[in-house]
Amino acid sequence: MPFCKECKKFFPIKGDPSNGDCVERVVDPRQAFYKAKPAVAEKDASSCSSFEKK
Amino acid sequence: MAKAAVDNNIKELEKKQQWWWAAEKKRSKRLDYLRKAMWKKGAIGGIYPAGLQVDLEQGILHTQAGRAMEMAPDPWVVKYAKIFAHYLDNKTIFITDNSQLVGYVGSLPHTINWNPTVATILNAEVITDTTALPEPLDESLKVINDVIAYWSQKADADKLIPVADISDVTKILSGTIGWGVPMPRGGYSGKDYEFIMTGKRGFADVIAELDEKIDKADAQAHEPIANLEQMPLYNKMLNWEGMKITLEACIRHGQRFARLARIIAENFETDNKRKEELLQIASCCERVPAQTPRTLQESLQYDLFIQLFSRAEAIEGAWPSRPDYYHGPYYDKDVNIDKRITKEEALDLVGEFLIRAAEVSQYKPKWLREGLQGIEGTWVWTIGGVNQHGDDACNDMTIALLQAARLVRVSNPTFGFRWHPRVKEEVLRECFECIRQGLGYPSMRNDPLLIANSLHWHKHPIEEARTWVHQACMSPCPTTKRGFQSMRMANATANCAKIIEYVFTSGFDPVVQMQIGAETPDCATFTSYDQVYDAWLLQMKTIFSTLVRIVNYSRFVAQIYTPRPFLSGISERSVESGQDVNDPSISQGNSWITAFTWVENIDSLAAIKKLVFDEKKYTMAQLKQAITDDWQGHEEMRLDFVRNAPKWGNDDDYVDSIMLKCLRDCAAFSHKLQDPMGNTWPILPENVSGNIHYANVVGALPSGRRRGDALYDGGISPGPGLDKKGPTAVLKSCSKIDHITDGRAFLLNQRLSPTQLAGEKGFPLWKAYMETWYNLGLDHIQFNCVSDETLRSAQREPEKYQEVIVRVAGYSAHFVDISRKTQDNIIQRTVQGLVA
Numbered sequence A: 001m002p003f004c005k006e007c008k009k010f011f012p013i014k015g016d017p018s019n020g021d022c023v024e025r026v027v028d029p030r031q032a033f034y035k036a037k038p039a040v041a042e043k044d045a046s047s048c049s050s051f052e053k054k
Numbered sequence B: 001m002a003k004a005a006v007d008n009n010i011k012e013l014e015k016k017q018q019w020w021w022a023a024e025k026k027r028s029k030r031l032d033y034l035r036k037a038m039w040k041k042g043a044i045g046g047i048y049p050a051g052l053q054v055d056l057e058q059g060i061l062h063t064q065a066g067r068a069m070e071m072a073p074d075p076w077v078v079k080y081a082k083i084f085a086h087y088l089d090n091k092t093i094f095i096t097d098n099s100q101l102v103g104y105v106g107s108l109p110h111t112i113n114w115n116p117t118v119a120t121i122l123n124a125e126v127i128t129d130t131t132a133l134p135e136p137l138d139e140s141l142k143v144i145n146d147v148i149a150y151w152s153q154k155a156d157a158d159k160l161i162p163v164a165d166i167s168d169v170t171k172i173l174s175g176t177i178g179w180g181v182p183m184p185r186g187g188y189s190g191k192d193y194e195f196i197m198t199g200k201r202g203f204a205d206v207i208a209e210l211d212e213k214i215d216k217a218d219a220q221a222h223e224p225i226a227n228l229e230q231m232p233l234y235n236k237m238l239n240w241e242g243m244k245i246t247l248e249a250c251i252r253h254g255q256r257f258a259r260l261a262r263i264i265a266e267n268f269e270t271d272n273k274r275k276e277e278l279l280q281i282a283s284c285c286e287r288v289p290a291q292t293p294r295t296l297q298e299s300l301q302y303d304l305f306i307q308l309f310s311r312a313e314a315i316e317g318a319w320p321s322r323p324d325y326y327h328g329p330y331y332d333k334d335v336n337i338d339k340r341i342t343k344e345e346a347l348d349l350v351g352e353f354l355i356r357a358a359e360v361s362q363y364k365p366k367w368l369r370e371g372l373q374g375i376e377g378t379w380v381w382t383i384g385g386v387n388q389h390g391d392d393a394c395n396d397m398t399i400a401l402l403q404a405a406r407l408v409r410v411s412n413p414t415f416g417f418r419w420h421p422r423v424k425e426e427v428l429r430e431c432f433e434c435i436r437q438g439l440g441y442p443s444m445r446n447d448p449l450l451i452a453n454s455l456h457w458h459k460h461p462i463e464e465a466r467t468w469v470h471q472a473c474m475s476p477c478p479t480t481k482r483g484f485q486s487m488r489m490a491n492a493t494a495n496c497a498k499i500i501e502y503v504f505t506s507g508f509d510p511v512v513q514m515q516i517g518a519e520t521p522d523c524a525t526f527t528s529y530d531q532v533y534d535a536w537l538l539q540m541k542t543i544f545s546t547l548v549r550i551v552n553y554s555r556f557v558a559q560i561y562t563p564r565p566f567l568s569g570i571s572e573r574s575v576e577s578g579q580d581v582n583d584p585s586i587s588q589g590n591s592w593i594t595a596f597t598w599v600e601n602i603d604s605l606a607a608i609k610k611l612v613f614d615e616k617k618y619t620m621a622q623l624k625q626a627i628t629d630d631w632q633g634h635e636e637m638r639l640d641f642v643r644n645a646p647k648w649g650n651d652d653d654y655v656d657s658i659m660l661k662c663l664r665d666c667a668a669f670s671h672k673l674q675d676p677m678g679n680t681w682p683i684l685p686e687n688v689s690g691n692i693h694y695a696n697v698v699g700a701l702p703s704g705r706r707r708g709d710a711l712y713d714g715g716i717s718p719g720p721g722l723d724k725k726g727p728t729a730v731l732k733s734c735s736k737i738d739h740i741t742d743g744r745a746f747l748l749n750q751r752l753s754p755t756q757l758a759g760e761k762g763f764p765l766w767k768a769y770m771e772t773w774y775n776l777g778l779d780h781i782q783f784n785c786v787s788d789e790t791l792r793s794a795q796r797e798p799e800k801y802q803e804v805i806v807r808v809a810g811y812s813a814h815f816v817d818i819s820r821k822t823q824d825n826i827i828q829r830t831v832q833g834l835v836a
């Protein structure tokens, strides 16, 4: 079972590696940006369609 | 293209007055990218533009947090603070390429933020208007249904409406006499900038003050001997705790941006210059909002955060602020003293600040979107004016804002400029350039007069009155501890044309088939003008009372039902007292009744007086019949009322004296009406685009108007095309009004010819006109300066004129984003020729 911590988009928080940010690059019809959502290292990533193995 | 060629090209475009194309060439690459990256959010004809999506994230996160705390013993203020914190901790954040400022009210750039905790009637619209829902629709509908079901009976309006006077609620919700709804977390929210924006404290400092308060109160509350002083402490401690929870969440939110900026810089970005910028953003968000800003970038970021956090807590339809006053010292330090950044770099920051504000969008019901055509809210930023000692407060940031506005050409925010006799010519020229270049702003406000007006109506001490900002489009409000108004509920906005209409229907509204006004006698029996006027007076008092009563009620109970822990946490009066910011006992009060569609009353009364009672050409029974028939079958008579009755705005004492009598009777009544702070309710004639919104709601009027015809464009502006005696006659009519004692402020729209203002002669001509305006004692004036030719071309080929901006009423909008009816109404306004 893959976990968020194994994903390329997961960036652990310094000093609190069990939590992190899930960071993705997005290009919409008007602008390009990076977005982030909180993520948990040990979270089951098997149903995440954006998972990318590190 | 070589620089010289570009410069020539710009000159050519400016000569042809194609300002929007010239701006595109003049601005930096960064600003050009950010301006074009912006998603326009203003609804067109009440419909959100294609590509935008209602953001479900706040609804999901709020519902999640609400459910998790269902069984928790916390009182509502603490629960709400935790719901707010959960949202800021978990919402999606993003950083746009090339940006230097971060933060948005929704999860993604193209989203419209939806806060489900305000009203189920609003939530119901989200589900019925599927045009802007994210795909797949089935999934969105499932989520929305779940969110709505959870917040039903818990949302503010759901809690307030059952305990309010149901008759008043029904009349207001009928959409005939008032605009907006009486919700304490849905309106125009002022800020205590003197507490939070003067560099004396950041959020961490406030938290330290709160900790001290809580510790002290806790010790007192647990004194072994019972005493009555302990009683209020329990509530205060809860309020302080709520404030603390929200402020801590805001600091963490800033840190999330800092982390993201570092992650991008260290893992993705290859361009060294951009890497540096990202690290700069990281350092900025590590600093603010926790601590006080040190630089212009930090100061702008701090302000932006405050605005966004406040909008995470409430739906805010206005943006009261004074960016030159509060950011000016940082501009001066960075650009002039430390020379950290160049003027051009500062302009980039200021331009981006305008763009960041322009993109903010919160979901509103369709009728509200129709009234605010092309924009998201009335964000009139205040610039210029005097400081608390009465000295000129203009600074280099004032100039930078005016210059940046011409580069980015957003239609919202706009500026209101506080004019006083000591403003330097250099600053006035910048204002003039914005007007000449067709932005429609800044509107010009008479600073000394409006300060005197604040003293008269609301008894603010003069040093506080001098801090004033536009609370919405027009009304001044201080930015001080007691003086700032935490919430102005928009529904104290009267559709005044109903006053004269109800004289003819004895208060029965024919459109919604309801008795709304007073049951005045049948006007067909009136044999004197005085009887007409008495009926008018009673209708005015009845309508104003209905609107004011419910706002007063909502304000009384706001602290119980709809606390605002974040806004309280950045307000000295709440941090000090432990009371919610909306608690009337700690506020001075700054209420006003916005008077939409006001001048119709004056022209109608003048027509009745002249044609029915002076000249006896018609009886009241005949007039009543014609009005009931919507003038159909009475065209000759209608034209008589249009052409042969005197009209406001032509320096004609016959009609002008009626204006004064109406205003003065309203003013006397305003002193009797009291707000919960014990202060007055003066009227403020202005329109947003209510003249179009109400066109089908207001029946035929004695001015000769038929139902469906656009109403006048508002305030004390004469009817479009009815001011036949030139610009000075308009000013003279308006100057008969006492702009201090007759009301809170008076909007005046004027159209000027771009050809006349072109070249070197333009500025002195305009300045002389403005001096006349100032000397005649008017408080407001705003200009449209786009030719009929351009506007008609924009109607024919809108795709070529996407960037043409016009002044609609108390706000500006892109011409292509407003309805055809509003476009025609603007073209109809008289273009005034100025006399040298």
Ligand code: SF4
Pocket: A003, A004, A005, A007, A008, A009, A010, A021, A022, A023, A039, A045, A048, A049, A050, A051, A052
């Ligand atoms: S949520 Fe999905 S994309 Fe994000 S870190 Fe986890 S697995 Fe990766």
